[in-house]
Amino acid sequence: MADKKTKAAVTVKTLDQLRTDLAAKRTELLEARRGHAAGELANPHVLTTIRKDIARLMTAIQAAPATEKESN
Numbered sequence: 001m002a003d004k005k006t007k008a009a010v011t012v013k014t015l016d017q018l019r020t021d022l023a024a025k026r027t028e029l030l031e032a033r034r035g036h037a038a039g040e041l042a043n044p045h046v047l048t049t050i051r052k053d054i055a056r057l058m059t060a061i062q063a064a065p066a067t068e069k070e071s072n
Contacts, residue, residue: 015064022057025050 013021029050035041 013060015061018057018061018064022054022061025054025057029054 029047032041032046032050036044036047
């Protein structure tokens with residue numbers, strides 16, 4: 001039952017790729033906030049989704065140095 005709710009990691013990303021994705025998501029969030037303020041954003045739930053994606057990326061970036069130390 002619990003397996004259906006968990007997400008499997010499809011690919012392992014490098015630290016540089018994670019940081020690039022984080023910068024892109026932050027830009028996307030900024031644009032979505034501007035659109036929401038202007039009344040152009042059709043689905044405000046997008047803001048929550050992007051914020052959660054940013055949090056996931058930041059968690060992965062923070063965990064990356066710990067993973068490198070364990071593998072050495």
